[in-house]
Amino acid sequence: MKSSKWVCFTAIALCAGMLVGCGKPSKEKLVEMAAENLQKNVPQKLDSITTLTKAEANNGTLNLYYTISHPEAQLHAAEAEMGIRSNIIEQYCYNDQNKQLREMGIEVNHNYTDSTGASLFIIKADPSQCTAK
Numbered sequence: 001m002k003s004s005k006w007v008c009f010t011a012i013a014l015c016a017g018m019l020v021g022c023g024k025p026s027k028e029k030l031v032e033m034a035a036e037n038l039q040k041n042v043p044q045k046l047d048s049i050t051t052l053t054k055a056e057a058n059n060g061t062l063n064l065y066y067t068i069s070h071p072e073a074q075l076h077a078a079e080a081e082m083g084i085r086s087n088i089i090e091q092y093c094y095n096d097q098n099k100q101l102r103e104m105g106i107e108v109n110h111n112y113t114d115s116t117g118a119s120l121f122i123i124k125a126d127p128s129q130c131t132a133k
Contacts (some may be wrong), residue, residue: 027104031057038064051071073114075082081121084112088123093130102127 019062025033034059038055044052046066055064068080092098107126113119 016086027106028037030100031060034062043067044130045048049052061109061111063111063112067113067115069115070118073120074118077112077120081112081123084110085123089123089129092125093127102130109133 035055035057038052041052042055043051043053049068049070051067051069052064053067054063056063056065070076073080092101092108100106105127107124110123110125111119112121112123
């Protein structure tokens, strides 16, 4: 199972785009607005096997839910997580579109399940994972 760059940062970039230009709302309000905006477009196919199925706000944390539709998703979950994790953290920490997320300390949880709904892995991205380049 290949990890697509789209899987890793599309939702974050969409969220960040929603946050730019919103004045000075609270962290919680920004996350709610981003989740509402993303939720309008679900399900959203990100690549041939990955679909963003849900976006929700929870006390200033953005939770994104994905389904991986691959018959061997459970079997390859560990290797998929490794590849996807590094891309998500890279995009969260170093993509200019995500600057406001980092500056406001917004955590983004990426929750992956297989097509049966069984949990595969969760990837958390937050400013504490970012180091200076």
